[in-house]
Amino acid sequence: xxxxxxxxxxxxxxxxxxxxxxxxxxxxxxxxxxxxxxxxxxxxxxxxxxxxxxxxxxxxxxxxxxxxxxxxxxxxxxxxxxxxxxxxxxxxxxxxxxxxxxxxxxxxxxxxxxxxxxxxxxxxxxxxxxxxxxxxxxxxxxxxxxxxxxxxxxxxxxxxxxxxxxxxxxxxxxxxxxxxxxxxxxxxxxxxxxxxxxxxxxxxxxxxxxxxxxxxxxxxxxxxxxxxxxxxxxxxxxxxxxxxxxxxxxxxxxxxxxxxxxxxxxxxxxxxxxxxxxxxxxxxxxxxxxxxxxxxxxxxxxxxxxxxxxxxxxxxxxxxxxxxxxxxxxxxxxxxxxxxxxxxxxxxxxxxxxxxxx
Amino acid sequence: xxxxxxxxxxxxxxxxxxxxxxxxxxxxxxxxxxxxxxxxxxxxxxxxxxxxxxxxxxxxxxxxxxxxxxxxxxxxxxxxxxxxxxxxxxxxxxxxxxxxxxxxxxxxxxxxxxxxxxxxxxxxxxxxxxxxxxxxxxxxxxxxxxxxxxxxxxxxxxxxxxxxxxxxxxxxxxxxxxxxxxxxxxxxxxxxxxxxxxxxxxxxxxxxxxxxxxxxxxxxxxxxxxxxxxxxxxxxxxxxxxxxxxxxxxxxxxxxxxxxxxxxxxxxxxxxxxxxxxxxxxxxxxxxxxxxxxxxxxxxxxxxxxxxxxxxxxxxxxxxxxxxxxxxxxxxxxxxxxxxxxxxxxxxxxxxxxxxxxxxxxxxxxxxxxxxxxxxxxxxxxxxxxxxxxxxxxxxxxxxxxxxxxxxxxxxxxxxxxxxxxxxxxxxxxxxxxxxxxxxxxxxxxxxxxxxxxxxxxxxxxxxxxxxxxxxxxxxxxxxxxxxxxxxxxxxxxxxxxxxxxxxxxxxxxxxxxxxxxxxxxxxxxxxxxxxxxxxxxxxxxxxxxxxx
Numbered sequence: 001x002x003x004x005x006x007x008x009x010x011x012x013x014x015x016x017x018x019x020x021x022x023x024x025x026x027x028x029x030x031x032x033x034x035x036x037x038x039x040x041x042x043x044x045x046x047x048x049x050x051x052x053x054x055x056x057x058x059x060x061x062x063x064x065x066x067x068x069x070x071x072x073x074x075x076x077x078x079x080x081x082x083x084x085x086x087x088x089x090x091x092x093x094x095x096x097x098x099x100x101x102x103x104x105x106x107x108x109x110x111x112x113x114x115x116x117x118x119x120x121x122x123x124x125x126x127x128x129x130x131x132x133x134x135x136x137x138x139x140x141x142x143x144x145x146x147x148x149x150x151x152x153x154x155x156x157x158x159x160x161x162x163x164x165x166x167x168x169x170x171x172x173x174x175x176x177x178x179x180x181x182x183x184x185x186x187x188x189x190x191x192x193x194x195x196x197x198x199x200x201x202x203x204x205x206x207x208x209x210x211x212x213x214x215x216x217x218x219x220x221x222x223x224x225x226x227x228x229x230x231x232x233x234x235x236x237x238x239x240x241x242x243x244x245x246x247x248x249x250x251x252x253x254x255x256x257x258x259x260x261x262x263x264x265x266x267x268x269x270x271x272x273x274x275x276x277x278x279x280x281x282x283x284x285x286x287x288x289x290x291x292x293x294x295x296x297x298x299x300x301x302x303x304x305x306x307x308x309x310x311x312x313x314x315x316x317x318x319x320x321x322x323x324x325x326x327x328x329x330x331x332x333x334x335x336x337x338x339x340x341x342x343x344x345x346x347x348x349x350x351x352x353x354x355x356x357x358x
Numbered sequence: 359x360x361x362x363x364x365x366x367x368x369x370x371x372x373x374x375x376x377x378x379x380x381x382x383x384x385x386x387x388x389x390x391x392x393x394x395x396x397x398x399x400x401x402x403x404x405x406x407x408x409x410x411x412x413x414x415x416x417x418x419x420x421x422x423x424x425x426x427x428x429x430x431x432x433x434x435x436x437x438x439x440x441x442x443x444x445x446x447x448x449x450x451x452x453x454x455x456x457x458x459x460x461x462x463x464x465x466x467x468x469x470x471x472x473x474x475x476x477x478x479x480x481x482x483x484x485x486x487x488x489x490x491x492x493x494x495x496x497x498x499x500x501x502x503x504x505x506x507x508x509x510x511x512x513x514x515x516x517x518x519x520x521x522x523x524x525x526x527x528x529x530x531x532x533x534x535x536x537x538x539x540x541x542x543x544x545x546x547x548x549x550x551x552x553x554x555x556x557x558x559x560x561x562x563x564x565x566x567x568x569x570x571x572x573x574x575x576x577x578x579x580x581x582x583x584x585x586x587x588x589x590x591x592x593x594x595x596x597x598x599x600x601x602x603x604x605x606x607x608x609x610x611x612x613x614x615x616x617x618x619x620x621x622x623x624x625x626x627x628x629x630x631x632x633x634x635x636x637x638x639x640x641x642x643x644x645x646x647x648x649x650x651x652x653x654x655x656x657x658x659x660x661x662x663x664x665x666x667x668x669x670x671x672x673x674x675x676x677x678x679x680x681x682x683x684x685x686x687x688x689x690x691x692x693x694x695x696x697x698x699x700x701x702x703x704x705x706x707x708x709x710x711x712x713x714x715x716x717x718x719x720x721x722x723x724x725x726x727x728x729x730x731x732x733x734x735x736x737x738x739x740x741x742x743x744x745x746x747x748x749x750x751x752x753x754x755x756x757x758x759x760x761x762x763x764x765x766x767x768x769x770x771x772x773x774x775x776x777x778x779x780x781x782x783x784x785x786x787x788x789x790x791x792x793x794x795x796x797x798x799x800x801x802x803x804x805x806x807x808x809x810x811x812x813x814x815x816x817x818x819x820x821x822x823x824x825x826x827x828x829x830x831x832x833x834x835x836x837x838x839x840x841x842x843x844x845x846x847x848x849x850x851x852x853x854x855x856x857x858x859x860x861x862x863x864x865x866x867x868x869x870x871x872x873x874x875x876x877x878x879x880x881x882x883x884x885x886x887x888x889x890x891x892x893x894x895x896x897x898x899x900x901x902x903x904x905x906x907x
Contacts, residue, residue, distance in 0.1 A: 231733035232743075234693055235796065238725050239747035240717045253737040 035257075038333040045329020048322035055319060059137040062130070067142070078128035080135045080289065084117075086126045099129070099307050120311045123298070129308065132289055137315045139290040140274055143205040144319075147270035150209025152263045155216030160255075162217070163224025164247055174221070181214045185273060186280075193282030201284045205274070212270060216262050223255040257334030264327035268320045275316050291316050361431070362389040363532045363565050364413070364450075369425035369435075371405070371412045371589075379422065382408040384589045386425070390565045392532060397568040397576045397597075399612075400586035401815035402786075406569045409586075410535050413567075414446050430532065448478045451526035455538040457518035461510040467521040468494075468506030474528040493524040497554060515679075516547035523554065530562060537569045544678035544842065549886040549902065552578050571815065573616045574888025577601060577895045585609050597892045615820035616890045617845035619872065636705060637666040638804045638836040639690055644699035644709075646685050659685045660860045663699070665838075669803065672830060672837040674851030674868070676844055676883070682860040683840045684728075687806045690838060691723050692716045704803050721751055724797030728809040730789035734781040740792045741767075741777030747799040766795040770825060787818035791825070798829065805830075805837045811846055823849055844887050848872060856880050 040046060060067075063074035078084065099121035120129040162173040192207045227233065228251060236250050277283030278292025286293065291312040298308035369386040372379040383405040390396045398406045411417050413427050414434060427434040429449055434442065454460035462470060471490040475481055481489065487506065494502035497520040510518055519539065526534060536555070540548040556579065559566055568579055576583060576597070583600040585592040585608065593606040604610045646660040660682040667673050677683045688694045690701060692708050700709045704722045711719065724747075727733035734743050745763045748754050754762050764774045770791040781789055790810055797805055807826070811819040827850065830837060841847050847854055848868065855865040856877065864877040875881045885902050889895050 231727040231729060232735040234688075235725070235727065235733055235743075235793075236735070236746065237693065238691060238720055238723070239796070239799075240720050240750040241746070245750075250735050250738075254735070 035333045039329050042329035042332055044325045045332075048325035048329070052319065052322045052326070055137070055315070055322075056141060059134045059141065059315075062134040063138075065135075065138050074131075074134075076128075076131055076134070078118075078131045080127065080131050082128065082131075083126050084122070084128065086122055098305070121305070121307050123308065129311065132294060133291075133311045133315060136289040136291045136294050136312060137319075139201050139284060139288065140271055140292070140316070141319070143201050143208075143274045143284070143290070144267050144271040146202055146205035147209045147212055147273070148263055148267045150206055151212035151216060151266055151270075152259065153213075154210065155213030156220050156252075156259055158213065159217040159220025159222075160224055160247055160252065163221035164228055164243075164251070166225070170221070173217075177214045177217050180211060183211070185211065186276065189273060189277040190280060190282040193277050193280075198285055201288055201290065204283060208270070208273065208277075212266060212273075216259070216266060219258050219262050220255060223258045224251060227251045227254050257330075261327055261331045261334060264323060264330055268323040268327070271316065271320055271323070360392055362391050363430060364388075364390040364567070365426075365428040365431075366413070367426040367428075369409070369412065369427055370423070371408050371417065372422045374420040374422070381589050382421075383412065383586075384591075386591060388584055388591075388594065390533065390567060392565050393559065393563045394581045395559065395566040395568055395579050396582045396584065397570060397580035398584045398586060399570060399573065399576055400592075401571060401612075401817060403588070404586040405589040406586050407537055410452075410537050410567060410569050413535065414450055414452075415442055416452075444478075447474055447531070448529040449531055450533045450535060451529070451531040453519075453522055453526050453534060453536040453539045456542050457515065457522045458510060460522055461518060461525075463510050466507050466509055467513070467518075467525075468508075471521075471525045471528050474525055478529050490524070490528075493527060494521070496527070496558070497521075497524045499524070515543055516550060519543060519547075519551055520554065523551075523558070527558065527562070531564060533565050533567065534559075535567045535569070538571070539568075540575060541570070541572070545844075545886040545888075546678065546882055548575070549888070552888075553899075553903070555579070572888070573613065573816070573890035574895070577890050577892045578888050578899065580892075585612065601890070601892055612817060613890065615817040617816075617820070617823075617843070617849050618891075619845045619848055619884070619887050619889060635668055637668050637702070638704055639665070639667040639838065640700075640702040641665045641686070641690065642700045642702075644686075644689065644701060645697045646682070646689050646694060647697040658697075658860060660689070663860075663862050665855060665862070665865070667804070667836045667838060669836050670830075670834045671853065672839055672851045674847030674854045675838060675840045675857060676842065676847050676854060677857035678842060678883075680859075681857040683857050684808055686857070687725070687808045687838060687840050690804075691725050691806050692719065721800050722803045723806065724800065724802040724804070725806040725808065726790070726793045726797045726810045728812060730786050730793060730813055731781075733793055734789055736781055739778050739780055740784070743781075744777075744792060744795045744799060747796065751800060753800075762799075766799060769798070769829065770795045785818075787814055787822060790814060790822060794826065794829070798833065798835075801833060802835055805835050807837060807839045809841055812842065819846070826850070844872070844884060856883065 059065075060072060061074065062076045064079060065072045065074070099119055118128050118130065120133055122129055123132065158173050158177070162170040188211045189208060192211075193204060196204050196207055233246060233250055236246050241250070274283055274290065275292030275295070278290045279296045281296060284290040284293050286297075294312040295309060298305070301308050366386055366388050369383065370381065371383040372381050374380075386409055388396060398409060400406045408417065408421075412421070412423050413429075415423070415437075417423070423435055425435065429445055432441070432445070434445065437445075461467065465473075468487065468490050471493060472483070472486045475486045475489055476483075491502045491506055494505055499505045499517055499520050505513070505517070505521075510521070513521065519542075523539075534555075539555070540551050543551060552575065555566065558564070566579070568576070570576060580597045582595070583597055584594045585600065585606070587608050593600065593604065593609045595605075600609060601613070604613060641663055644660060644663040645658060646663075648657045648659055650656040663686060665673070665675075665686075675683045675686065685694060689696050690703070692703075692711065696709050700707055702708070703719050706715070706719050708716060708719055734740065741760070741763045744766050745754075745759050748759060748762055760777070763777055767774050767776060772788060772791055772795070776784070776788075776792075781792070784792065790813075793810065810826075811822055814822060823846065837850075839847060839850055851868050853866065854868050854871040856863050856871065856879065858879050864871060864875065864880050871880060872884065875884060885898065885905070889898060
């Protein structure tokens with residue numbers, strides 16, 4: 001009852017003046033709530049979030065994994081080092097280690113809906129391929145996030161400093177950015193991979209992050225150049241705010257939309273870069289596994305045992321695609337100009353607001 | 359009487375937002391005869407522009423229209439797009455508020471007029487060009503032949519608006535819809551454009567549907583007036599009737615809120631002993647330059663500017679856009695470096711001050727910005743915005759700070775619960791109150807108000823000015839009030855300074871400037887201000903034309 005009354009009061013205060021009708025949609029909501037509301041409207045993005053979250057949950061719980069101090073014991077019966085005997089039954093044509101995963105029910109002539117011992121099959125020496133793919137996806141996702149964190153931090157700081165201080169600092173930083181952009185990512189990656197690949201996947205990822213920040217830095221700089229001219233920045237300066245406070249408290253939160261969106265899109269680029277490098281042999285090196293490495297190792301088997309190709313490929317495409325959709329949804333959510341499309345059905349279902357004709 | 363060119367019956371517009379139809383214009387009824395001017399007036403959000411755009415189905419796809427709109431007895435609502443295209447431009451032409459955005463920047467103005475002409479008539483390029491030049495001559499664009507090949511950015515604001523009028527007139531339309539045609543222009547230019555429109559209407563016998571919020575412009579132009587509020591027609595009548603015998607309380611309220619030049623009472627300064635009182639703000643021979651950036655040469659925005667403001671005094675600084683008045687305001691508070699001269703704030707010289715010195719001086723100053731939408735951080739609740747100066751000055755923290763913020767909200771007459779609101783939830787007038795609260799947070803000796811009312815509706819402006827006056831009397835701060843609107847300055851200021859092209863042309867007591875201006879420019883400025891009274895406006899107009907010829 002009380003809450004209802006309060007809502008009414010808000011209406012009477014905000015229902016007049018410019019953009020009154022356009023503002024109906026955001027009445028009484030904080031910025032975060034508005035963004036969330038718009039994001040939830042983007043169906044593909046919401047499905048992608050669920051999909052990505054399930055993939056992450058699956059790959060990190062299935063086989064033994066460690067992220068820093070956290071250790072998880074996998075529930076899957078095989079590990080990446082186990083060497084079970086090669087499965088021969090039901091493979092036909094003299095191949096061995098074929099996948100036991102099947103969706104075809106028995107009454108249609110298939111082997112029934114089942115996972116079996118080795119749902120994704122086995123590799124040459126009998127290692128369980130499901131465990132290998134899980135481990136590889138773990139690596140790829142970790143590499144992706146490490147690249148993302150490094151690139152986001154460096155890009156934001158360089159972009160913010162260049163955009164806020166302008167002048168010589170801006171020139172120096174932006175020419176540095178231009179210089180790094182001119183070096184093709186694959187070449188940078190292969191040099192780094194050849195040099196640091198044997199130090200482990202995460203060190204490699206950190207080094208790759210040092211080269212992936214350029215696009216973000218440019219965007220953040222642009223955003224800072226616009227925002228620093230806004231009157232609220234002057235107001236903060238008049239109030240006596242220090243440069244640091246202006247950058248972190250006043251400008252950065254307003255640029256957060258741009259940063260989140262472009263970091264998300266950067267992540268999908270990062271996972272593709274990692275797989276590309278590993279495929280070329282410059283990224284993650286054996287005995288470690290990653291999705292690109294798996295594809296590289298079994299590319300010769302494509303004609304006879306294509307499943308060794310499909311499963312890692314499916315995870316690469318699934319992750320990259322869902323991150324792209326999430327990025328899309330976030331961009332729409334942060335951009336106030338993005339309006340909901342009005343369909344015929346919406347038109348018919350809409351309520352008519354009665355206004356007393358006073 | 360001739361047939362009406364425009365007949366509108368039961369015309370309603372609704373907008374779809376999040377599953378609900380919100381009415382923007384409700385059951386509009388009016389008609390317009392050739393050679394007449396109908397003005398639709400109302401505050402922002404009243405639905406006047408929506409009505410104007412809806413007439414020719416120019417609204418966004420989330421709008422729903424009903425009723426009937428007839429142009430020359432042809433129904434326009436639900437007409438097919440071929441019919442609409444034929445009538446748009448030829449029978450009904452639009453003049454928009456912002457000529458810079460309404461003209462296409464990548465084509466010359468000549469091309470744009472020729473395009474309109476050749477869409478509707480079979481004309482050879484040569485003859486179309488001749489006709490366009492003829493139109494430019496008609497709307498008094500200087501050097502029409504040369505101007506034909508100019509791009510919009512090469513013209514001044516007034517000339518651009520003339521080019522747009524030329525484009526609108528290209529096909530001799532029977533009806534001109536002018537949506538706030540002079541709002542973006544300076545008063546002197548506004549007066550010229552209004553003269554031009556009136557002359558053209560008489561010459562071509564077209565009808566004008568004028569959409570505006572400025573009662574002065576209405577008094578100058580309108581034969582008939584329709585007052586709108588929240589989508590409803592409040593009152594309709596002849597200009598004489600609406601201005602002199604308004605029937606509806608809202609119309610009376612609207613007219614009362616319009617500031618009238620030379621009508622406010624004289625405000626006495628408490629007492630001033632020149633020998634003892636030191637000025638709060640003292641500018642001596644100040645020049646301000648915008649430094650060279652890339653290929654753009656340095657620009658001297660203010661030259662040899664002298665001004666003194668004493669405690670408890672409000673000084674109005676007026677001038678047209680580009681005259682440098684905002685630059686002076688920003689320099690006075692240390693936001694812009696000065697090239698020459700000296701600025702003293704409360705006895706401290708800030709012209710050579712370091713960042714550290716400035717922060718001490720800033721405790722004595724506050725500033726209210728022009729644009730309420732941009733002057734508050736959209737990510738901070740307004741309570742935090744208001745409290746920031748107090749917090750940074752280290753005067754209060756936590757519960758103490760919250761208490762002070764509540765006091766400030768009380769002072770500017772906003773509910774205390776607004777502390778946790780975000781700026782986008784507030785209307786323009788409320789945001790500007792928050793701006794004042796923030797500026798007054800440290801009880802400054804000097805307040806700079808940079809066009810604080812230019813983005814507000816008249817009734818909101820009237821309340822805002824009352825509030826500012828009350829606060830000034832209570833807290834007795836000195837104020838530099840920057841405005842382009844002489845009528846607003848007239849209400850507030852004790853003294854008025856007039857600027858033109860970076861120079862101070864005249865300064866003096868309010869009455870002296872307004873009643874006996876010495877400078878030619880000041881005289882022109884005062885003569886150009888439209889007065890919300892048709893009879894008086896006619897006298898002023900004739901006097902202005904007499905001086906012009």
